[in-house]
Amino acid sequence: MIETLYKKFNKIKLVLSILMLTVYIAGTALAGGKIWHLPLFVLGCCVYIFLPGRAIYHLLDMDNCFPVNGRFHSLYYVFGMAFLIITYIGGFIAGNLALKVAPALLFLVSAFTVKTKQINGPKKNTADNSQLVLIFLLFSFVVFIYAFLGVAKHAHPAHTGQIFLSQDFMWTVGNAEAFKNSLPAMDIRFDGVVLKYHYLVELVTAAISTFTGIPCYDLLGFYMQPLMTLFFLTALYDLGNLYYNLNEGKTNLFVLSFYTLSCLSLWKVLPNGNSVFKYTLLETVISNVNSQCTALAFLAVFVGLVVNLIRNNTNLSAKYAITLFLTFVMLVFSKSPVAAIVALAIISAAMVNLLTKNEKKVTTAVSVVTLAVFGAIYFGFLSEGTGKSTLFSLTKTLELGYFKNYLNLFMHTNPTLYKLAIPGFMLLQTICMAPFQTFTVFPKMLRDVFRIFKLSFEKLWFYAAIAGGTLAFFITYHEAFSQVYFIYVAIFFLNLLAVEYFDFTKFRFKYIIHYGLIVLSCITTLFFYTNFGGSGIRQYLFHYDILEKYPYRWCVKAEDELAGNWLRENMDDGELFITNRTHTGQGEGLSNVYTCYSGKQSYMEGFKYTVSNMGIDFETQVRPKLELTGKIFGIYDQEIAGTDEITQMCVDNNIKYALFSTQFEGETTALDNFPVVFEDRTVKIYKIY
Incomplete structure (x- = not known):
């Protein structure tokens, strides 16, 4: 009877999961996503990430490296993404589409021809398969929330009329587009500067976009996060099963802690989703804003590999060492601040461990190499x-x-x-x-x-x-x-x-404070989810004019996306565009727009992140570009130059088009002497020569 009830409960979980995924798919369509892009994305991930990663995992016989749980399938994603990146870079350098496709087909075949004993051999101790049901249910829930937290807020303005986009989101899309233009990638918003940033997600996005034809905007706005969520959940479960010695209860609690426990802001998060204590971890692991979810997934894999090495006296073979440091390299490129703490902590532990009787040469070696790898990548890239x-x-x-x-x-x-x-x-x-x-x-x-x-x-x-x-x-x-x-x-x-x-199995009165904090933390999380869902629903209502659109002073309008699309279709490689939409005077404003939609190099669309992340000097590198931009559009306290001077300045700097947005300050007195090649309400594009 209990088994029957359990199976029925599994069916309920399956139905709930399907319903939540249906909401996500519907939300993507409402946001302007193409329905056929989702199956195409899934197919691309299988061909270029999952199946190659699975093949490499089994060809290396990695199961035998994990005697406790007999598996560590989150390595599928590590190997798969590494394979995707190497394939993309190799194909990009070769400039031959066949070189991009052939390796994937080779590994696709090998995924089904792995040695029989490695796939169908005797099963080792593994956690109960009920975890797979829970993973699928939790994955569906996170994707369901993402439909409101992410998808709704990344809708195509050409589909909805207007939207107030996150500047960081547009920055990320621009970075991905930059990797489709050149290697090494240049800062697409600021001409002449190499992109130096923790950009693994953007590089993976560029590769998938190239191989599938799905725009980077749609990948990052709609589809990439479900992939990273699945990776994150798999990594957490693998680490939990290993660390807690297959204690399913503790593993489940560990995974759920990232989605149930938050801060003590309580109802304060309701109005705008902001914690009074600056806590944004819940939002970042669901939306993957700034790649936090991806970084924590690689962190979970790396921790699991190190713990397995220490606890089980696993031989640090060449394949294990390569796997370990490949994971850490990808962690560094995902989020260098996360990797920095991990590297400094592990070397600190090694230094203390040297003074004990428990010191092992392998832990010291791993710690030293980890710090060295971090230093080389950090200071080099x-x-x-x-x-x-x-x-x-x-x-x-x-x-x-x-x-x-x-x-x-x-x-x-x-x-x-x-x-x-x-x-x-x-x-x-x-x-x-x-x-x-x-x-x-x-x-x-x-x-x-x-x-x-x-x-x-x-x-x-x-x-x-x-x-x-x-x-x-x-x-x-x-x-x-x-x-x-x-x-x-x-x-x-x-x-x-x-x-x-x-100990969650027994109630003890002396832990009443702990129980109270769990309750308060979970209540805050519920308020977070309420805000995520409510703000997303409101956004969908704005999109379809059920609620009157908010009168933003600056936003991204349909014509902004259409102008970007025009630049994508008409600009040649090596040509630049210049725009007056560079700065609002308030931080940076919405100034990463046209590079995001066009994927084309700007003379200077924005500079704040270029200064903070690439380390350029404001006076010698930014100010000259501000002055030139000012002379063309009559901004930044500059007088508008004459037609001949504008032409000469643009020719000297390879600027082919000037894009003017009426949302931002500026004049077109001189530009009106040039032919208009695109015009739609608040946006004009002029061809300079």
């Missing part, structure tokens, strides 16, 4: 703008948070007490961001400090990551608040340890 845009301050992050008024009160009334109170406010902020986890893990961490030389390597590593990630969050400041990614690493390990340390 990613670090140009970081030093200029990152400040060190004990109070800057706190001053932007919920407790700033209390901090200011201490500063003005008792400067000495103010300095002493700073660590207390840091702790309080951390508790408010991850209440149950900190109450569960921090006391244990404090006790373990006094027996630090008796701790296992993995505990040293995890504690170092928690302490390092938390401290780095508070003592660094980035103008885009990127220091928050440091504490998300800490929360990842807090979740892992909190589930290990806390």
